[in-house]
Amino acid sequence: MAFKNILKQDENKRCLDSYGKVVKFQEKLNASVTMIEPELENVIRGKLYKIPYALKDNISTDGILTTACSKILANYKPVFNATVYDKLRKEGAVLISKANMDELAMGGTNLSSYYGKCYNPYDLKRISGGSSGGSAVLVSSGACAFSIGSDTGDSVRKPAGYNNIVGVKPTYGRISRYGVIPYASSLDHVAYFTNNVKDSAFLLEILAGRDDKDPTSSFENVDNYASLLSDDIRGKKILIFKNVIDSAKSDVALEIVKHFNNLVVELKNKGAIVEEVYFNNDLMRSIFPTYYIISNCEATANHANLDGVRYGSQIQKDSFEDIVITNRTIGFGTNVKKRFIIGSYGLYEENQEFVLKKAQKVRRLIVDEFLNKLKNADAIIAPASLSVAPLVDDKGNFDYSDEYLIGENHMVIGNFAGLPSITVPMGYVSNLPVGVNITTNVFKESTMFNIAYAIENITGIKDVIKEDF
Amino acid sequence: MNYDVVIGIEIHLELKTKTKMFSSAPTTFASKANSAVNEIDFAFPGTLPSVNKEAVKKALEVCFAFGLEIDKLLKFDRKNYFYSDLPKGFQITQQFFPIGRNGKLNIKIDGANKEIRINRIHLEEDTAKQFHLNDKTYIDFNRAGNPLIEIVSEADMSSGLEASLYVEKLRQTLLFLGVSDCRMEEGSMRCDVNISLKEKGSSTFGTKVEIKNLNSISNIKNAIEYEILRQSEILNKNEKVTQETRRFDEATQTTVLMRKKEGNVDYKYFPEPNIKPILLSDEFIKNVKNNLKELPDSKIERYSQVYGLNDYDISLILSNYDVMDYFEKVMVFSNNPKNISNLINSELLGLMTKNNIKFSDLKISPKNFSRLSDLIVGQEISGKQGKEVLELMLSGDDVDVIVETKGFKQISDESFILQAVLEVIDEQKQSVIDYHNGKDRALGFLVGQLMKKTKGQANPALASSILKKELEKFK
Known part of the structure; x- marks a missing residue:
């Protein structure tokens, strides 16, 4: 049974307790932007009846603030619901929090939120990870039973590892993006966090499916992932992402690789066929710049609607041009402006050929390289990150070493190719959690969950709540 | 000095569909401001475009009507610029792969056919409508997102008359197809003219001037004729025509400057990532073609x-x-x-x-x-x-x-008429005698009597022939 632990509790109490924790943890974790006292009458008796959860604050909620943690949307209340929110409401899930995130989902730290940093319950001096930081922390701290985020690079799967929880990004088009404030349309995925694999398999059955409002959503049949769940991985061909392993140089990275190697041994013991795979390393080193160009070119256009005219920040000026300049100057943070400039640069007619179009070609090459090997296997696995959650004050490991370029960015391939990808807990390094990532072929979510389930059974790390911080 | 006139025309045509190009909001014209709008048309964050199949069908119809080559892979692009009538900050259009290329239509000029080539037809969405009142601007988003096609001609026309004939023929065909109301005054068909003059026979083109939003076919002709005069005068003085956008002033029948064009605007076109390329099935295309009006x-x-x-x-x-x-x-x-x-x-x-x-x-x-x-x-x-x-x-x-x-119905029943004829002959013996004595007027009188008797309903030709036949018997 999915959501076993929460369903054991009294149906109203579990929602009120959740709200209580969200409020109580706010001071230390700063995981919420809007806290919603639950109304427990007229809740639909669906498959998620009175299960408390959180939505990343870029998911539109009719009449409820949806800021995407940007000042320009600080007063913005949508007049419609995102499809995911509608689906969850129809199954009786109870929304408790709109969660903190990097501004407009642009970042991997949750340090760029207009509402302040979000902290990791395993060490309050450390980041939650991002961009879906608030959503991750609300699950790892036990405040919510699950949470919805979005994943453009690795914005759910990276923080999942830092928070000892499960983070799922299914196939592109598997979950409708309608009503999710975008970062980059061709890379954006609705993704989510749970405390264990079974919950995540069950949740996808509810979240997935064609939505006519999102023409990129798929007609592909939605499987009964939860009932198909099995940890029998005998004969499953699992590839080891060798470029990631080889890029590990730092002590922490080597510690993480040690955990990973132990896990590989266990997978073999369970009957999996494990093979190392080594991709063209130049292409792997190109993931980050390619991602940065494509995502920000799309983002600069995606957010051109935030002009101060119709909603959000609406500072009045004498001309349209002044309205746009004033609202956008005041409304966006430095990080966002930086990315807009880069995106805009890449879109200029005279630059497009050697910036955006080149990046799109490299994206294609990376995807081809990856799929060429993956198509003959069931999954590819690697540590979700070669570091533990960085310290808030850490300026970041931007040394363009392979450990950074590949070790910290390889999960972006899942977005480039739209592949199902999951991060589950793998172990601890200096008492801090680290995760392992499993990526499978398109629409092979069931395989993904099964391998993740097997790993969960090997590590025994599930339903870990970090309440004492 | 004589000049060759080079004219090309761009037409924005609002397609007659129930809903908008990328949203399910209705496309009603006269409704209250900002009532025919949904979250997509307002570009609320997180909304996504869904392509209107009916608009694609209508665009295809126009392509077939003018013999354009169809691109079966439907693709859209973003045209990026900030303007208050453009809610998303970009317009979804078809910059790189228009739905149709290379068509033509024939106009009749001085009794001869002339072919005007159509360069391309592409689908896009309309902007909102702005009203300026005192120092304020009001925006009505009802029009935002309405489906449009742009029909771009080659610069194949060389006079105001040719241009007006082209637009007239285009308009007639579009109306007959039923794809648009084609109301030029109300803006469902908007016409921009590009016109330049060059030395007669020269292969070097002159500077292009754009005349925007011509709202009637006669204005197209008049605006071009005025513009030819204006540009000729400039060139005659050995001065240079400046690249600019002008509008036609109906009151003075002249074109007036709207704005100078300083270099090309960079619209940073790139493929719309929210709409995957759509492969139009052969069946769909065939269906449209076979059902063309x-x-x-x-x-x-x-x-x-x-x-x-x-x-x-x-x-x-x-x-x-x-x-x-x-x-x-x-x-x-x-x-x-x-x-x-x-x-x-x-x-x-x-x-x-x-x-x-x-x-x-x-x-x-x-x-x-x-x-x-x-x-x-x-x-x-x-x-x-x-x-x-x-x-x-x-x-x-x-x-x-x-x-x-x-009581208008004519009676052609011969027996009925014969009965009436016999009665008239019986009643008007004197006239019968007069008739046989060669008095022409007598026949007219007898016919009159006959019509009176039948309340004017007797078939006149039939009545007259029966009367003549019967009169012979009384000779």
Whole structure:
């Protein structure tokens, strides 16, 4: 049974307790932007009846603030619901929090939120990870039973590892993006966090499916992932992402690789066929710049609607041009402006050929390289990150070493190719959690969950709540 | 000095669909400001575009009508710029792969055909409408997101007349296809003209001036003719024409400067990531092609060959979509195209003008109209009576009821007429004698008496021949 632990509790109490924790943890974790006292009458008796959860604050909620943690949307209340929110409401899930995130989902730290940093319950001096930081922390701290985020690079799967929880990004088009404030349309995925694999398999059955409002959503049949769940991985061909392993140089990275190697041994013991795979390393080193160009070119256009005219920040000026300049100057943070400039640069007619179009070609090459090997296997696995959650004050490991370029960015391939990808807990390094990532072929979510389930059974790390911080 | 005139035309056509290009909001025209709008049209964050299939179908129809090559892979791009009438901060259009390329249409000028090439037709969405009042700007988003096609001609025209004929022919065809209202004054068909002059015979093009938003076919002609004069004068003075955008001022019949063009604006076009390329199935395309409405050229041929109408009548019927439409609806019931055409052109249209009736308000059903024609052709009522009946039919009354009430119906029953003739001969013996004595007027008098007796309903030709025959017997 999915959501076993929460369903054991009294149906109203579990929602009120959740709200209580969200409020109580706010001071230390700063995981919420809007806290919603639950109304427990007229809740639909669906498959998620009175299960408390959180939505990343870029998911539109009719009449409820949806800021995407940007000042320009600080007063913005949508007049419609995102499809995911509608689906969850129809199954009786109870929304408790709109969660903190990097501004407009642009970042991997949750340090760029207009509402302040979000902290990791395993060490309050450390980041939650991002961009879906608030959503991750609300699950790892036990405040919510699950949470919805979005994943453009690795914005759910990276923080999942830092928070000892499960983070799922299914196939592109598997979950409708309608009503999710975008970062980059061709890379954006609705993704989510749970405390264990079974919950995540069950949740996808509810979240997935064609939505006519999102023409990129798929007609592909939605499987009964939860009932198909099995940890029998005998004969499953699992590839080891060798470029990631080889890029590990730092002590922490080597510690993480040690955990990973132990896990590989266990997978073999369970009957999996494990093979190392080594991709063209130049292409792997190109993931980050390619991602940065494509995502920000799309983002600069995606957010051109935030002009101060119709909603959000609406500072009045004498001309349209002044309205746009004033609202956008005041409304966006430095990080966002930086990315807009880069995106805009890449879109200029005279630059497009050697910036955006080149990046799109490299994206294609990376995807081809990856799929060429993956198509003959069931999954590819690697540590979700070669570091533990960085310290808030850490300026970041931007040394363009392979450990950074590949070790910290390889999960972006899942977005480039739209592949199902999951991060589950793998172990601890200096008492801090680290995760392992499993990526499978398109629409092979069931395989993904099964391998993740097997790993969960090997590590025994599930339903870990970090309440004492 | 003489110049070659080079004219190209871009037309923005609002497609007649129920919903918008990328949203399910209705495309109603006259509704209250900002009422026919949903979250997509306002570009609320997180909304996504869904392509309107009906708009694609209509765009394809236009492509087929002008013989364009179809791109089966439908792709959209973003045209990025900030403006208050553009809610998303970009317009979704088809910059790189238009739905149709390389078409043409023929215009008739001085009795000869001239081919005007169409470079491309692409789908896009409309912007919001702005109103300026005092120092404030008001925005109505009802129009935002309405489906448009842009029809771009090659610079194949060289006079105001040619340009106006091109637009007229285009408009007629588009109306006949039923893809748009084509109301130029109301902006559902908007016309921009690019015009430049070069030395006669030169291969170097002159500087292009754009005249925007011409709202009638006569304005197109007048604006171009004025612009040719203006540019000629500049060139005659050895000065340079500046690249700029102008508008036509109806009051002065001149073009006036709107803005100078300083370099090309970079719209940073790139493929729209939220719409994956859509492969139009062969079946879908074939279906559109096979169900294409009849085009004007084909109608002209059919009216002439099948209906035997003359060029003048055909041109009258085809000059107006509503007239053509009514004519064809009547022809469903009729076998007398000539009489129908005459009745419409010389009677109905006049009556409608006189009574200020539009076709949309016309209460004469096509079936009734056809019946009226049958009565006249079958000589059951006279042509003169027909006119009177037609006027009465404007109220919506049934033709037979009117004829009946008015007692107009001609009687062609020979025995009935013979009976009346015999009675008249019996009553008017003197006139019969006069007739036989060669007094011509006597016959007229007898016919008059006969018509009086039959309340004017006797078929005049028949009555006259029976009367003459019977008179012979009394010689």
